[in-house]
Amino acid sequence: MEAIWAFIQQHIDIFYIVILSIFLGIEVISRVPSVLHTPLMSGANAIHGVVIIGAIIVMGKAEPGNYVALILGFLAVILGTLNVVGGFVVTDRMLEMFKQKKK
Numbered sequence: 001m002e003a004i005w006a007f008i009q010q011h012i013d014i015f016y017i018v019i020l021s022i023f024l025g026i027e028v029i030s031r032v033p034s035v036l037h038t039p040l041m042s043g044a045n046a047i048h049g050v051v052i053i054g055a056i057i058v059m060g061k062a063e064p065g066n067y068v069a070l071i072l073g074f075l076a077v078i079l080g081t082l083n084v085v086g087g088f089v090v091t092d093r094m095l096e097m098f099k100q101k102k103k
Contacts, residue, residue, distance in 0.1 A: 039094065045087025052080040 008015065032040060055076035062069035 039091075041087070041090070045083045045090070048080050048083040048087065052077055052084065055080060 055073045059070055059073035059077070062073065
């Protein structure tokens with residue numbers, strides 16, 4: 001428990017940034033009109049591929065005994081991939097709405 005508390009004290013500025021970015025993200029997203037929310041989110045999900053690349057780099061540079069980095073990198077790859085695929089699925093469904101239906 002002391003190691004966790006020491007880690008938090010050493011990286012307190014990062015925790016402040018994360019907390020402030022959470023509040024900023026909630027504020028920005030709550031102001032987006034409903035009509036624009038789906039296209040913006042599907043595009044943002046597709047951009048999430050940067051996280052996949054970063055996670056692969058982290059996993060490649062991690063030491064073999066650093067299980068925390070390897071597990072977090074693996075989870076980031078899995079969740080990032082799901083997010084990218086979800087963004088493409090939502091975009092495809094949106095584009096289907098604008099196609100003419102066959103009689």
